Amino acid sequence: MNTIIHNGTCTMHCTLLEDIRISKAAGYDGIEIIGSKLYRLLDQGYDLNFVRDRLAGFPVPAIGFVPDIERRKPDEYNALLEEAERMFSIAAQLGSEFVEILTGPIGPGLGETGGYQGLIGCPWEEVLEVTARNLKELSRIAATHDVKLYLEPLAWAPLHTLDQSLQLLDIAGCDNVGMVIDFWHLWVNGTTAEDIAKVDPDRIYGVHFCDSIPPPEGKPILHSLREVWTGGGHIPLQDWIDAILSTGYNGWWSAEMFAPQYWERNPEHVARLLRENLQIMIEASRGRG
Numbered sequence: 001m002n003t004i005i006h007n008g009t010c011t012m013h014c015t016l017l018e019d020i021r022i023s024k025a026a027g028y029d030g031i032e033i034i035g036s037k038l039y040r041l042l043d044q045g046y047d048l049n050f051v052r053d054r055l056a057g058f059p060v061p062a063i064g065f066v067p068d069i070e071r072r073k074p075d076e077y078n079a080l081l082e083e084a085e086r087m088f089s090i091a092a093q094l095g096s097e098f099v100e101i102l103t104g105p106i107g108p109g110l111g112e113t114g115g116y117q118g119l120i121g122c123p124w125e126e127v128l129e130v131t132a133r134n135l136k137e138l139s140r141i142a143a144t145h146d147v148k149l150y151l152e153p154l155a156w157a158p159l160h161t162l163d164q165s166l167q168l169l170d171i172a173g174c175d176n177v178g179m180v181i182d183f184w185h186l187w188v189n190g191t192t193a194e195d196i197a198k199v200d201p202d203r204i205y206g207v208h209f210c211d212s213i214p215p216p217e218g219k220p221i222l223h224s225l226r227e228v229w230t231g232g233g234h235i236p237l238q239d240w241i242d243a244i245l246s247t248g249y250n251g252w253w254s255a256e257m258f259a260p261q262y263w264e265r266n267p268e269h270v271a272r273l274l275r276e277n278l279q280i281m282i283e284a285s286r287g288r289g
Contacts, residue, residue, distance in 0.1 A: 002245075002282060003252045004275055005061055007208070008034035010257040011267040016041050018267070020054050026272040030059035032206075032254045033096070035087060038063070048093050060096045061252045062150070062206055063087065068104030069138060070119050070131045070159070080134070084141050092145040098205055100180065101138060101149050102157075103131065109156035109223045119158045127158045132171040139174035150205035151179040155188050155221045162191045162199070169203060178205035181244060182256075183235050184226045188215045193239035201247040208256045209278050211235050227259045231277055242285045253278060 006023035008014065008031075014022065016037040023031040041051070066087050071080045084101075091099045105118040119127045135151075142149050153165045165179050181196060181204055211233030212226050231237060255274040262270050 003029035005030040007032045007254040007256040012263045022268050030061045032062040060094045062098040063091045063096045064100030067102045088145040091147045103153050103159045135172040148176045155185040180206040182208040184210045184212045187235045193243040197243040201249040204249045207253045210256045
């Protein structure tokens with residue numbers, strides 16, 4: 001049975017504790033915890049027992065994220081492994097089955113320059129080799145905590161397309177690594193519903209339900225393209241939902257939205273509307289099946 005979980009991106013100004021409360025009040029089946037919110041809480045002296053008490057058995061299917069998985073300079077690589085160990089351990093302690101990992105760098109799509117550049121400008125063969133090698137090590141660490149990893153290929157990263165992601169999974173050959181079908185990151189790079197319908201459902205560990213305005217031709221893909229209400233953009237949402245369900249996928253759907261104008265509205269109302277919209281569209285797809 002498909003489950004719909006709350007994603008703290010649609011309530012970005014809320015704390016983790018507020019996200020947990022809102023998730024329950026808005027009728028979600030669980031929550032995809034945003035790691036930065038969790039770390040902020042822990043940095044204030046709270047512990048995981050406190051978080052578990054507030055969850056009170058409410059499911060946490062997924063936690064995000066470990067970024068820039070292609071890091072290879074010794075200091076950067078060691079930092080990657082340390083971040084992964086911390087995140088995977090926390091996920092296990094909260095009973096989460098999945099942890100999100102990202103290709104990078106994060107910066108370019110957010111309009112940032114300088115700093116970590118990852119594998120920008122490297123040949124594809126090198127990008128694939130380095131990322132696959134790191135992915136195998138992350139997979140090994142995840143296995144020690146009995147968690148699985150879901151890859152999100154960032155739209156502006158050297159490794160960003162659906163085909164590239166599937167090729168990476170093939171090369172790495174890790175049985176505890178799949179990918180999240182993120183509507184925005186994949187759609188802005190030309191992925192279609194027909195492409196999604198061909199994906200092996202065993203490769204799909206989760207879905208990020210979100211929207212976008214069209215990327216301007218010849219211009220860089222920026223994060224600001226997704227600053228739109230889900231359903232108010234140009235992604236054919238129902239076609240994508242139909243395609244995902246046609247594969248036989250039966251996992252979690254996360255209602256994600258990066259639209260600052262709606263972060264200023266009542267967060268519980270925003271979260272509830274997103275869940276209801278997604279639920280209606282999933283049910284509509286099932287009704288035609």
